[in-house]
Amino acid sequence: MTYILGIESSCDETAAAVVIDGKTIASNIVASQIDLHAEHGGVFPELASRAHVEAIDSVVSQAVRDAGIGYAQLDAIAVTQGPGLVGSLLVGINYAKGLALMADKPLLGINHLEGHIYSLWLSQPFKEPEFPVLVLIVSGGHSELLLMTGHGQYERLGGTIDDAAGEAFDKVGRLLDLPFPGGPHIERAARHGNGTAFDFPRALRDGSYDFSFSGLKTAVRREVTVPPSGSRSRRRRGAEKRAQLRSDVSVNDVAASFQEAVTDILVEKTARAAKEHGVSEIFMAGGVSANTMLRLKMRRETDLPVRYPPLNLCTDNGAMIAAAGYFRYEAGLRTGLDFDVLPNWPLSSQLYEMS
Ligand code: KG4
Ligand code: ZN
Numbered sequence: 001m002t003y004i005l006g007i008e009s010s011c012d013e014t015a016a017a018v019v020i021d022g023k024t025i026a027s028n029i030v031a032s033q034i035d036l037h038a039e040h041g042g043v044f045p046e047l048a049s050r051a052h053v054e055a056i057d058s059v060v061s062q063a064v065r066d067a068g069i070g071y072a073q074l075d076a077i078a079v080t081q082g083p084g085l086v087g088s089l090l091v092g093i094n095y096a097k098g099l100a101l102m103a104d105k106p107l108l109g110i111n112h113l114e115g116h117i118y119s120l121w122l123s124q125p126f127k128e129p130e131f132p133v134l135v136l137i138v139s140g141g142h143s144e145l146l147l148m149t150g151h152g153q154y155e156r157l158g159g160t161i162d163d164a165a166g167e168a169f170d171k172v173g174r175l176l177d178l179p180f181p182g183g184p185h186i187e188r189a190a191r192h193g194n195g196t197a198f199d200f201p202r203a204l205r206d207g208s209y210d211f212s213f214s215g216l217k218t219a220v221r222r223e224v225t226v227p228p229s230g231s232r233s234r235r236r237r238g239a240e241k242r243a244q245l246r247s248d249v250s251v252n253d254v255a256a257s258f259q260e261a262v263t264d265i266l267v268e269k270t271a272r273a274a275k276e277h278g279v280s281e282i283f284m285a286g287g288v289s290a291n292t293m294l295r296l297k298m299r300r301e302t303d304l305p306v307r308y309p310p311l312n313l314c315t316d317n318g319a320m321i322a323a324a325g326y327f328r329y330e331a332g333l334r335t336g337l338d339f340d341v342l343p344n345w346p347l348s349s350q351l352y353e354m355s
Contacts, residue, residue, distance in 0.1 A: 002075045003067070004329060005099075006322025007060060009092030010084025010112045011141060012036075012043045014055040017318035018067035018074075022326030023121055027066035028312075028319045031055040038180045042170060043140075049087030056095050063318065071103040078325025081109030081335075082342030084141070089341040097337055108325045109335040112316075113137055113144060113347040114152070116285040118327070119309040119320035129307075130280040136270045138294075139286030139315075140166035140181065145209045145269060146347060147277050151327045156348040157273050158209025165262055165288045168213035172220050172258050175243065176251045186255045187291055193252030195260040198223060202265045209269055213262065220258055224249045259293055267297045274302055282306045290314040 001020050008015040017028040033051045037043050064071060079096035082089060093109070100107040116137050135146040135154075143160040163171065166183055173182015178189065200219050203212040225243035245251075266288075274282055282304050288294065289308045298306045313320060 002326060002329065003069060003073055004322040004325045005060070005064065005074050005077045006110075006115075006318040006320070006325055007056075007077065007079040007092045007096050008112070008115065008316055008318045008321045009052045009056065009088050010080045010082070011088060011316060012048050012051075013316040014052045014059050014092075015316060015318040015321075016056075016060040016063035017322050018063055018069065019122070019319050019322035019326060022118070022323050022330075023124075023126055025122060025319050026068070027063045028317060029059050029063045029066065030317055031059050034181065041174045041180050043085070045085045045087055048085060049091055052088055052091035056091055060095065060099070071099070071105075074103065074105050076106045076108055076325060076329045077103075078108040078110050078321050078328070080112045080115060080321055081339060082112065082345035084112055084341075084343060086341055086343045089343065093339070093341055100337065106329070106334045107337060108328050108333065109339050109342075110321050110324045110328070111345055111347055112321075113142060114154075114324045115320040116142075117148065117283065118323035119285055119313040119317070120283050120307055121323045122313055122319055123307070123310055129283075132277060132279050133281045133283050134270060134274045134277060134279040135283045135285065136266065136289070137286045138165040138266060138284065138288035140164060140170065142286065143211050143213075143266075144347065145211075145273055147273075147279070148283070152331065154347050156346065157277075158211070158269070160211040160213065161204075162212050162214040163217060165211070165213060165266060166286070168217050168262060169288065171217050172255075175217075175221055175224055175245065176254060177245050178251070178255075181287075183288060183291065186259060187293070189252045189255035190259045190293070191252075191256075193250065193254070193256030195256040197250065197253035198257035200257055200261040202261055202268075205265075205268070209273055211265060211269070216258070216261055220254060224254055259291070263291065263294045263297050266294060267301045270298065271302045274304055279304065284308040285314070287315045
């Protein structure tokens with residue numbers, strides 16, 4: 001049996017997990033910073049890295065303890081190298097390097113997006129897919145459409161040119177005075193709303209596989225807020241903060257119409273790409289893949305099997321990093337101790353050959 005410790009600290013979760021043979025979760029600890037960032041309505045990088053420093057030692061120790069093993073039994077340590085917030089990534093990487101030195105274990109730097117994809121290998125029961133598969137990663141920081149042609153082999157088809165899908169959910173949640181992060185709260189409100197009440201824009205329906213969500217967010221703001229009072233220059237400085245939610249607006253209807261628009265565009269592009277590339281399956285991963293409407297529509301609009309991770313593995317966790325690490329470990333890849341964070345690391349540069 002191969003035990004991989006996965007460490008994740010790229011954004012606002014300090015997480016660690018031990019995964020056996022890339023598929024079985026022996027332990028999975030996530031220390032969330034949601035409460036810390038809630039009052040800012042988004043992730044505040046400086047606070048995030050401090051919170052990682054405070055949490056990382058106990059999170060990793062607990063993951064190893066819960067797995068019922070000691071450090072000596074680990075085969076390798078996998079850690080998120082990027083993309084993500086520099087200060088946050090550094091905390092995980094430096095901790096992992098120290099641990100790898102102390103316990104004399106190989107170290108693997110993992111792309112966070114590859115981690116999200118490998119969260120799908122942690123569903124039980126698991127059936128190895130027939131490549132190629134189409135992958136839609138939709139999270140707080142990313143919206144990517146990829147063709148996965150084998151383990152560690154990706155071709156990027158498109159991605160967001162402005163806000164990520166989860167970021168759009170969070171920003172609209174903020175406009176609607178819903179708690180952070182907005183995604184799950186918008187989904188809840190949408191259940192009681194009319195999805196056709198507002199005809200929000202669906203951008204870039206031009207045949208490209210790129211996404212754009214900032215116009216949608218602006219359209220929602222125009223619909224739901226009263227213009228702030230005060231001089232124009234003062235307004236410009238704090239427009240987003242001081243925009244007031246109109247009292248006659250139905251939050252449920254806006255949430256439902258917004259959710260319709262986002263999921264329409266995600267599903268439309270994924271379905272088209274799936275057809276064009278003749279894939280056998282569609283994989284969805286990342287926080288937004290928890291969205292029930294997205295899951296339903298994806299199933300309805302494509303006649304292909306659609307996989308998504310278990311709910312607790314949609315958002316950031318260490319198990320997905322360990323699972324991705326397992327495949328790299330098996331392929332004989334090692335990162336060495338002198339690597340740096342890669343805050344903008346694109347996934348298509350991950351190519352490697354499985355032995
Ligand atoms: O994957 P994740 O932890 O973040 C990044 O790696 O960036 O995903 C968090 C994002 C947040 O933007 C959150 O609002 C969104 O996922 N999210 C959802 C749902 N649950 C979480 N969005 C829509 N519907 C949901 N049910
Ligand atoms: Zn993520």
